[in-house]
């Protein structure tokens with residue numbers, strides 16, 4: 001689905017508009033701490049629920065000049081403490097290691113959103129040791145601890161390769177001395193369960209397989225891209241949106257990630273978050289990376305729309321898991 005059609009579909013949904021739900025609530029940004037950089041749409045997987053529409057056939061990938069502008073931004077804006085690298089498979093970008101090394105040199109925390117199977121792709125044999133050497137924090141997708149569910153969502157053989165990736169990361173100290181967070185999302189059009197209960201469940205199941213991890217982040221499925229197409233195909237779009245809206249949580253809205261982060265696309269355009277990026281809703285405040293200054297940040301606004309119910313339903317959902 002192209003982004004215009006997605007925007008129209010979300011706009012035409014018949015429920016209470018998100019703008020009305022947040023009327024009267026503080027909606028502005030707080031201190032900017034995180035720069036999330038999407039290095040492109042290339043991925044070695046093509047998962048059913050991918051909100052990026054990534055796959056091995058995609059060619060969009062960040063260039064060196066844009067990567068250098070991201071590092072320049074980290075230098076110019078002192079409050080930016082975290083560089084959060086995502087994709088696609090961010091490690092497939094030619095400038096991934098440049099970004100990691102440069103940001104670490106500046107003393108920033110670096111997060112790699114890793115799909116785990118990339119660790120066993122040819123040419124990436126030294127990736128785990130590189131990440132460990134630079135003390136990169138890892139957030140890895142594992143939507144379930146059963147082979148059947150993971151392979152259905154993410155492709156045949158992904159479960160076994162993901163476990164192999166986790167075991168390799170454990171050997172490098174991830175899950176014990178270095179952070180290794182896992183990401184869960186529901187397999188269908190339902191809200192995710194309680195994060196603490198699911199984490200306890202994951203710990204039991206994965207420790208039985210000899211795998212350690214730091215914590216579990218529970219994410220709701222955003223009604224955009226492939227998941228939106230699935231909802232429309234299954235005629236569950238309206239009921240799913242109704243469920244999200246019925247569970248709108250003002251406490252979650254107070255902590256949505258767009259309030260403290262900016263998102264940069266592979267081509268250098270600036271967005272409030274990765275989801276707005278995928279819907280082609282750029283930040284009106286920052287046409288380019290060079291427009292982000294301390295003064296301009298003080299005036300920035302956030303582009304909310306109906307998909308934002310995905311971040312604010314129930315316990316809330318963000319790139320760091322539940323919000324409340």
Ligand code: SF4
Nearest residue numbers: 043045047050088115
């Ligand atoms: S691994 Fe991540 S980026 Fe790649 S297709 Fe799956 S969900 Fe999308």
Ligand code: SF4
Nearest residue numbers: 256258273275308311
């Ligand atoms: S989807 Fe909406 S609420 Fe969620 S981070 Fe993006 S702009 Fe904020």
